[in-house]
Amino acid sequence: MNLSKDAFGAGDHIEVEVLIIGSGAGGSPTAALLAEAGFDVLIVEEGEWYDQGSIKPFSLDQMEKQYRSGGVTVALGRPSIAYTEGRCAGGGTEVNSGLYKRPPHSMLTKWRDGYQIQNLELDDIDAIADEIETDLSVSYVPGESTLASQALARGATNLGWRNGEIPRWMSYPERGDALSGKRQSMTETYLPRAINAGAILSTGVRVERLEMIDATAGAAIVERRDGRAGRISFRHVFVCCGAIHTPALLQRSGIKGNIGKSLAVHPTVKLSAKFSEVINVDNDVPVHQVTEFFPHSSFGGSASQAGLLALALNDNWRAFRGQITDWRRMSVYYAAITSEGRGRVISVPGMRDPVVTYRLTKNDRTLLAISLGRLALAMLAAGAEAVYPSFRGAPVVRRPADVARLEAGFSATKASVMSVHLCSTVPMGEDPRLCGADSFGRVHGTTNVRVNDASLLPSAPGVNPQATVMALVVRNVRRFIEENVHA
């Protein structure tokens, strides 16, 4: 049920106590906790509301409706890195794989010490993670996982590599199976909670810029669905537009500092593995991951409908095209690395969207080659007949000896490198040389502008980041509530 409404009505000006821009994994928990604490909250979201289950997952229809720019967005570089962002009520939580991984303690400690993040206590984060896991019904699949997922686990196990099932934020019906879960995204959880507590969600509203008077933001200038302009006055603002559009908005608003200069991603390369039996199941995302090489790299499975398989084979189409007829026996897998590289988000005057860049280091390129080779090895160990890596000129890998040829022939510039994990464009902490926001997300140099999303993560965490994002978001907003005792 669509819970959004037009907050403007016939007018063009609104006054609220707290404006939250964005309704994804950052904005929705922020809104729920603030509304429950008695704050007057308005959430604005650029995209529209779609009920969970109303759109086929991982389809082109979903790309068009729930992703920014139809899912075709790129960080320029050599190679350019394709990335995707959700743009709908609930943001990326509506469209991602739903895999949940707690923030690693080693990473939190590294961030706390390296970026001077105050009061980042591991016990507190663990306690918040407990709450989130309950709220999102984080659970393992009932019964057996799908064949594509089992294949990855089997391959890793046969090689003696650490692997395991990653739980997801899904609820399963009684006696359900691996494919019967319902994603517990923001439109199913924190957004209804926020609205029940009095918050208003207004979709189809894009914030162009914040009006700043010295260090204080007083209003947001917006464009509404019908193209009309509007103005929202507020006391406090939380910018939760994700790691690309949060820094872009801050830059458009004239806020300077370490904003948009340190984009971090998990660069990812793919391959298609062909088995002797039917393995491809509609709407499936394998739940197993190989963690043997964490924190340097991890391997997992992707959605693999025929269209996505064609995409994975397309880099070497002339050699691999014959395989597409066997798509039911094939599945796509990925190797994601923890990159040393960094990128930028640059808002260009007169342009609606920012320029995004990313630069892989030499080590990143080497690690991508090694990781793709290891993934191919795991798929052979799982019983794959053949493996088709996604890069121009890639060899078919049929036996372990072929992996050396794969690694030797691999070049990142020939590959379809992509990422769905974007973060670190407004890193949190007290070190002004490194950080765009303070230890609780208030943007340095401002009095009332806060960031509360993946932008705050000081670096890419090496695991699916949504759990880490949400834990930090809840921590930060609780601190805000403590500091702003509501009358």
Next chain:
Amino acid sequence: MPSRSSASRVTPYADALLARDLPALDPQRRGEAVQFVAIRVADLPAPMKLAVGILAVIFDLGLSLGSRRTYISVSSRLPIPFVSEYPRLIRSLAFAYVWEKWPDTRPDGGRAQVEA
């Protein structure tokens, strides 16, 4: 609303590229796939749309020079940074569309054999 002009610029090259890569794809399906590519290009982020628009003009110029088939063959495999992204973008979008919509399409774009 996305601009239609940037969309229409990609259609001649996209049509020629698909005609070469998927020669048995019937014209109606090819037209649908090309239209899908055009719509997606129109919805690209502003900086990308600008870059793609420039590349479209350049690639279109090439279509009018000499053998179309040879030109498509060479231009779709150019190892030039950024420039090579253009045919890759078109191919990715079109292939994703064709095989999502008609999953049993043959590798040459032909329709799957219907059993008697």
